[in-house]
Amino acid sequence: MSAETGMSRRAMLVKIGLLLNGIVGVVLAVPIVRYLVSPVTRERQIGYESWLSLGGLEQFPAGQTRLATYRNPAVNAWDGETADIACWVRNVDDQNFQVFAINCAHLGCPVRWFAQSSLFMCPCHGGAYYQDGSRASGPPERGLFQYHYKIEDGKLLIKAGEMPTPGQPVANKAGGKPTCA
Amino acid sequence: MRLIQKVGDWFDLRLQLGKPIRETAEHPVPRETASWFYVFGSAALTCFMLQIVTGILLALIYVPSAGEAWNSLQTLNHGIALGWFIRALHGWGSNFMVAIVLIHMVQVFLFGAYKFPRELTWIVGVLLLLVTLGMAFTGQVLRFDQDAYWGLGIGASIASRVPVIGPWAVNLMLGGPIIAGATLSRFFALHVFIVPGLLIVSSAFTCSWC
Numbered sequence: 001m002s003a004e005t006g007m008s009r010r011a012m013l014v015k016i017g018l019l020l021n022g023i024v025g026v027v028l029a030v031p032i033v034r035y036l037v038s039p040v041t042r043e044r045q046i047g048y049e050s051w052l053s054l055g056g057l058e059q060f061p062a063g064q065t066r067l068a069t070y071r072n073p074a075v076n077a078w079d080g081e082t083a084d085i086a087c088w089v090r091n092v093d094d095q096n097f098q099v100f101a102i103n104c105a106h107l108g109c110p111v112r113w114f115a116q117s118s119l120f121m122c123p124c125h126g127g128a129y130y131q132d133g134s135r136a137s138g139p140p141e142r143g144l145f146q147y148h149y150k151i152e153d154g155k156l157l158i159k160a161g162e163m164p165t166p167g168q169p170v171a172n173k174a175g176g177k178p179t180c181a
Numbered sequence: 182m183r184l185i186q187k188v189g190d191w192f193d194l195r196l197q198l199g200k201p202i203r204e205t206a207e208h209p210v211p212r213e214t215a216s217w218f219y220v221f222g223s224a225a226l227t228c229f230m231l232q233i234v235t236g237i238l239l240a241l242i243y244v245p246s247a248g249e250a251w252n253s254l255q256t257l258n259h260g261i262a263l264g265w266f267i268r269a270l271h272g273w274g275s276n277f278m279v280a281i282v283l284i285h286m287v288q289v290f291l292f293g294a295y296k297f298p299r300e301l302t303w304i305v306g307v308l309l310l311l312v313t314l315g316m317a318f319t320g321q322v323l324r325f326d327q328d329a330y331w332g333l334g335i336g337a338s339i340a341s342r343v344p345v346i347g348p349w350a351v352n353l354m355l356g357g358p359i360i361a362g363a364t365l366s367r368f369f370a371l372h373v374f375i376v377p378g379l380l381i382v383s384s385a386f387t388c389s390w391c
Contacts, residue, residue: 028231031263035238038262076256078249 048074051150051157054099060091060156065113065131068099073161087147088113088120089156090131097156100133101145101164108165111144120144142166218292221285226388228278229380232316235271236373243323245369247362250325275317282313302390305383312380319372325365333360 034041054068068089075083088111090098100120102110109124119136120129127138134143145164150157193199242261244253257264286306289295295303318336322329333355340350356363 028234031266032234032238035261035263035267036241038264041262077252078244078246 048161049159050161051152052160054087054089054156054158057091057094057151057154057156060089060097062091062094065090065115067113068156070158070160085160086110087158087160088144090133097149097151098133099147099149099156099158101147103145103164104140105135105142105144105166106138106140108163218288221281221288222388225278225281225285226384228274228281229384232271232274232278233377235267235274238267239271240373245323245365247325247365250323250365254324271320275320279313279317282310286310299390302387305386309380309383309387312376312383315376316372316380319368319376322365322368323372330360333364 050073052070052073054070059068060066066089067086069084069086072079072083072085086102088100088102090100092098100111104111104122104124104127106122106125106127109122109127111120111122111127111129113120118131120131120133122128122138122140125139127140128136129140129144130136132143133146135141147158147160149159239257242253242257242264244250254268257268259265289303289306318332321332337351337355337360340354341347343350352358354364354367355361356367
């Protein structure tokens with residue numbers, strides 16, 4: 001034990017060793033954490049939330065609700081069938097449309113349209129919605145998520161690319177308010 | 182600081198690990214062994230730990246399918262933040278690990294550290310060398326590029342020369358009669374589950390015996 005510093009040579013070397021290990025640890029941890037959180041921090045892929053065609057208007061007769069699918073705008077080559085995403089299109093009066101996400105607002109199961117009862121019903125926990133997407137009964141605390149839409153050259157386009165979840169209702173920017181044309 | 186001490190004490194009272202760890206760290210060793218020649222065992226272990234961490238990170242993105250392996254590596258290199266860096270760490274780390282394991286064995290051999298009572302440590306160490314080389318070979322295959330394909334051809338040609346069971350060994354290695362998607366799936370299982378399992382178990386033996 002040196003009288004001047006009160007620290008032995010051994011304790012000093014142990015501390016220097018720990019410091020060097022700590023530096024190496026930080027140098028490794030910074031890129032590793034950045035890599036790990038990249039699904040949250042990275043910029044969205046090109047095409048994310050772009051206008052996607054659901055097809056010609058003739059597929060959606062007035063007063064009816066039809067199933068449509070769109071191709072996810074930001075796909076990887078190995079996405080398979082998960083790149084095709086379903087949604088419900090309601091043609092109110094040929095001027096106004098509503099495009100609902102297929103996901104129930106409770107826990108995301110795919111809702112199905114029953115024309116006989118004019119209800120969307122969820123197979124998982126009995127969530128039910130009226131034809132305009134508002135909540136009818138069951139566990140969901142809100143109506144169906146809706147996509148922005150527009151009509152161009154006789155085609156119905158929606159803005160999509162992110163799964164709508166209750167905590168992050170990206171697809172619900174159009175919800176609640178009257179939909180714009 | 183006081184809180185950390187108290188939490189640490191709570192765990193140590195139940196785990197009883199503090200005392201044996203302290204005793205191992207403070208175990209007196211001969212003066213001559215305070216030398217850089219004895220660093221290669223720990224260096225190899227450090228390399229292995231780095232390989233485990235970077236390997237898990239790569240597995241978050243990599244797709245073990247013959248049709249998509251290469252595409253997923255392109256995404257890793259260009260589409261993921263620092264993906265190229267993690268991949269380079271894993272690739273260079275594997276080269277370093279093979280080199281350091283070889284240096285470690287040369288040191289043990291030259292210092293006569295394989296003699297009684299450490300013969301079993303040496304025997305397991307030889308197994309560890311083979312397992313490390315196995316990790317390097319199976320890892321290279323996962324890229325499933327031209328290197329991997331023709332490397333598998335070399336491996337199959339070597340396996341076929343095993344007396345009597347050669348032809349069966351080739352089919353077992355390739356998961357069928359020819360290099361295909363099934364080959365990649367089984368090399369993925371070897372690289373990620375089977376060989377690392379052997380590596381962890383046998384390195385636990387040599388690290389605790391030395």
